[in-house]
Amino acid sequence: MRLRTLFPLFALLLLLGCRPTAAAKAPWSPSARSADPSPTLMPWPPLPPTPTFLPTQTPTVTPTPSPTPTPTPSRVTFLFVGNIVPARCVRAAADQRGDDRYIYAEVAPLIRQADYAFALLNSALTSQVPPTGCMRTFLLVGDPAHAATMAWAGFDAVNVATNHIKNGGDGAFLDTLEALRGAGLAVLGGGRNVDEALQPLVLTFGGVRYAFVALNEIEERSFAGQDTPGAAPLTEANLQKAMQAARAQADVVVALPHWGPEYHATPLYEQRRWARRFVEAGADVVVGNHSHVVQGMTILDNVPVFYSLGNFVFDQSWSLETQQGAMLELTFEGRRLVAYRFIPVHTDGDGTVHLAPPDEAQAILQRIWAASPPLATPTWEAGS
Numbered sequence: 001m002r003l004r005t006l007f008p009l010f011a012l013l014l015l016l017g018c019r020p021t022a023a024a025k026a027p028w029s030p031s032a033r034s035a036d037p038s039p040t041l042m043p044w045p046p047l048p049p050t051p052t053f054l055p056t057q058t059p060t061v062t063p064t065p066s067p068t069p070t071p072t073p074s075r076v077t078f079l080f081v082g083n084i085v086p087a088r089c090v091r092a093a094a095d096q097r098g099d100d101r102y103i104y105a106e107v108a109p110l111i112r113q114a115d116y117a118f119a120l121l122n123s124a125l126t127s128q129v130p131p132t133g134c135m136r137t138f139l140l141v142g143d144p145a146h147a148a149t150m151a152w153a154g155f156d157a158v159n160v161a162t163n164h165i166k167n168g169g170d171g172a173f174l175d176t177l178e179a180l181r182g183a184g185l186a187v188l189g190g191g192r193n194v195d196e197a198l199q200p201l202v203l204t205f206g207g208v209r210y211a212f213v214a215l216n217e218i219e220e221r222s223f224a225g226q227d228t229p230g231a232a233p234l235t236e237a238n239l240q241k242a243m244q245a246a247r248a249q250a251d252v253v254v255a256l257p258h259w260g261p262e263y264h265a266t267p268l269y270e271q272r273r274w275a276r277r278f279v280e281a282g283a284d285v286v287v288g289n290h291s292h293v294v295q296g297m298t299i300l301d302n303v304p305v306f307y308s309l310g311n312f313v314f315d316q317s318w319s320l321e322t323q324q325g326a327m328l329e330l331t332f333e334g335r336r337l338v339a340y341r342f343i344p345v346h347t348d349g350d351g352t353v354h355l356a357p358p359d360e361a362q363a364i365l366q367r368i369w370a371a372s373p374p375l376a377t378p379t380w381e382a383g384s
Contacts, residue, residue, distance in 0.1 A: 073334025074206025078254070079114035080287050082294075082309035082325040084150070085164070086142035087123040089134035089315035090351035100146060103313055103351045104153035107327070110343065110355075112154030114329065116203060118212070118256075119155040120289055120312070122162040125179045126172035134315070140164040141172065144179035151183040157201060157212075161189025161231045162258050163219035163290065173229050189214025189256065190224065190231045197224040197232035200246040200253075208334050211250030213242045213283075216258040217274070218290055234259065234274065243281035251335050255283040258290045260308070263322070266371045267295050267307040279303045285337060287328060293321045294364060296371030304340065307371075317349035324356065324364050342368065 086100065094100035104111070111117045123140035125147055132139055150158065158180050166173045173190070180187050191197040200211040215234035216222060224230035232238060234257055246253045255278040260271040267275075271288065278286050279300045286305040288295075295308035310325030317323055327343040344356035344364040356364060 073336070074208070075331060075333050075338075076115045076205040076208075076210075077113075078210075078330045078332075079111060079117040080256075080309060080328045080330075081111075081118070081120060082289055082312040083122045083162075083292060084119055084313040085123045085140055085311075085315070086125075086146045086149075086313060086351065087140040087315075088132055088137065089317075089349055090313060091131055091142055092134040093350035094143070094146075095131065100143070100149050100351075101152060104149070104353060106355060107345065107353045108153045110327065114154070115205060116157070117155045119150050119158045119185075120162065120258075121150075121158050121160055121176070121180075122164045124165060124168045124172040124176050126168050126175035128172050128175060129168040138164075138167075140167050144175060147179040147183035147185060150180075151185055155185065157186035157188060159189045159214045159256055160187060161197075161214035161216040161234075161256065163216060163222050163231075165190060165216075166222045166230050170229050177229075188212055189216065189258075190229070192224075192229045193227060194224040194230075194232065194238075195226075197230065198238055198242045198245070200242060200249065202246075202249050205332075206334065208252065208332070209250040210252045210254065210332070211246035212254050212256060213246050214256040214258070215239060215242060217260075217270075218258055231258075236277070239274075239277055240281060243278070243283065247282045252284050252332065253282055254330075255286045257286065257288045259288050260291055260295075262290070262292050264291055265293055265295055265321075265367055271307055275305045275307075276300060279305070285330060287330075292316060294324065294326055294368050294371075296368055298372060304337070306340075311347055312345065313347060313351045313353060315349050315351065321367075323347050323349075324360070326364060326368070 123142045125142045125144045127144060129141045132141065160176065165176065177187055177190065186201055188201040189197065200213045202209055202211045214232060215238060216231040217234040222231045223233040243253065257274055257278065259274055260268055275286055283303060285303065288306065289308050291308040292311050293308065294310040297304065297306045306328055309328055311322055312325050323346055325345050325347065327345060329341040329343065330337060331339040342365060344361035346354045346356045346360060
């Protein structure tokens with residue numbers, strides 16, 4: 001299936017003090033007014049009696065049947081965010097406060113508003129590895145209790161096809177799966193072996209089946225094997241296998257690759273090559289990540305490709321670009337994508353996620369746009 005119509009709009013949500021747009025309501029129509037009772041007026045002077053006529057037979061009128069209205073496809077919204085790393089300085093700040101809900105407090109209403117929200121976890125959640133404190137290390141390990149915090153914030157599923165998900169080893173990864181599922185969160189992109197990791201997550205809304213496929217290109221040590229747990233590896237064979245399984249089970253397929261180099265706003269050749277492969281394999285939308293900064297988007301054969309949403313929760317406060325990201329909301333009516341929306345965010349060094357103020361939000365969207373035109377097709381240019 002291919003998207004016939006796309007509204008590639010860049011809607012700037014300047015959300016200082018604002019709330020998400022409510023679901024569309026049915027058009028209002030005034031109810032019929034009841035006729036006001038009027039007093040009966042008797043004629044004066046009295047009129048002569050009205051002559052009586054024999055009634056004539058009234059012809060039978062057969063009403064024309066009204067056409068059966070075409071049912072309106074159900075509308076569903078999916079929400080995606082950038083890297084979530086509740087480790088290092090973020091974990092240290094949460095441990096000091098004794099509660100990590102502050103991280104999502106400002107954006108939780110937006111997350112909960114979506115029909116289904118996806119988190120992207122890029123650290124292990126385990127007690128097997130001691131907290132590192134607020135120090136520079138590539139061992140990214142969060143508290144298992146953070147799984148419940150993500151569920152509280154409104155996330156429904158967690159994508160674990162990321163490069164730091166096995167920090168701490170196989171046991172730490174299995175602890176992560178246990179913590180997530182114990183919090184009532186669905187897991188995709190990882191498993192106890194590669195076959196389990198490649199399984200799509202299939203959801204049904206309004207009779208339409210949506211499949212989500214998550215694969216990771218970065219860091220072989222994070223990959224699942226035939227008998228070892230980990231993230232689903234992004235290879236040509238695995239891409240084909242996962243996409244075929246998704247297409248067999250669903251009407252709409254969304255691909256979620258973890259790909260490309262860090263800190264590049266413009267997607268590089270390898271990402272664009274993988275994007276083309278996902279589209280050729282039947283993806284209807286592609287939503288990528290890993291770069292820690294927002295990247296551009298494009299449209300390939302009427303399929304929108306969002307290359308990276310940047311950081312969502314991380315302590316990379318050493319540059320403004322790594323503190324900025326975007327939430328992405330996709331709206332479907334049945335099988336058709338009818339709208340997308342970027343929601344720019346700013347993340348503090350302690351992990352607190354804020355809705356970006358107007359000037360910063362505009363700058364984030366401009367960076368996404370600046371990285372997009374060189375990759376765009378005529379469809380994209382016409383829509384701009």
